[in-house]
Amino acid sequence: MSYAADIAKMLEQERLLVMDGFTEADAFSIGNAIRIIVENEGLGALIEVRLWDRQLFLCAMKGTSSDNVDWVRRKVNVVQRFQTSSYRKGLELKEAGAQLDVSRGVNPLDYAAAGGGFPIRIKEGPIIGAITVSGLPQRDDHRVVVEALAAHVGVDIRDIALD
Numbered sequence: 001m002s003y004a005a006d007i008a009k010m011l012e013q014e015r016l017l018v019m020d021g022f023t024e025a026d027a028f029s030i031g032n033a034i035r036i037i038v039e040n041e042g043l044g045a046l047i048e049v050r051l052w053d054r055q056l057f058l059c060a061m062k063g064t065s066s067d068n069v070d071w072v073r074r075k076v077n078v079v080q081r082f083q084t085s086s087y088r089k090g091l092e093l094k095e096a097g098a099q100l101d102v103s104r105g106v107n108p109l110d111y112a113a114a115g116g117g118f119p120i121r122i123k124e125g126p127i128i129g130a131i132t133v134s135g136l137p138q139r140d141d142h143r144v145v146v147e148a149l150a151a152h153v154g155v156d157i158r159d160i161a162l163d
Contacts (some may be wrong), residue, residue, distance in 0.1 A: 031057030043137035075117030086117030116141030
């Protein structure tokens with residue numbers, strides 16, 4: 001199975017979903033937008049928005065557990081280490097017939113290359129944090145983050161949504 005089309009679309013998402021700046025108000029706005037999307041779909045998820053040094057938004061919706069907290073932590077680790085969305089990293093590994101393990105210098109207990117972690121990038125600057133969701137199927141974890149972030153930065157989701 002080829003993941004090339006999804007990987008290319010995620011590269012485009014990461015290129016376009018960039019902000020001029022990022023504040024605590026942005027974190028709340030994006031996190032709450034994700035909460036509303038998930039709630040409107042009748043679902044529940046754990047939502048975190050963080051800079052590398054601190055958590056700015058956390059919402060644990062109905063149906064989540066401490067397992068979701070750990071999945072978020074592991075997805076954030078992937079975003080921070082590989083500077084990409086956790087879903088894209090997972091599909092790139094699948095495409096290559098590989099996985100995150102000690103042969104790649106990572107402990108699988110600390111890294112999850114699964115959908116839901118997305119980088120917070122500032123224009124002309126580095127990735128400064130991550131927006132992460134856990135509790136839905138991984139493609140949906142990724143989708144709700146991208147949908148909320150696209151609305152926040154004014155990008156038409158129809159142009160960048162995964163098929």
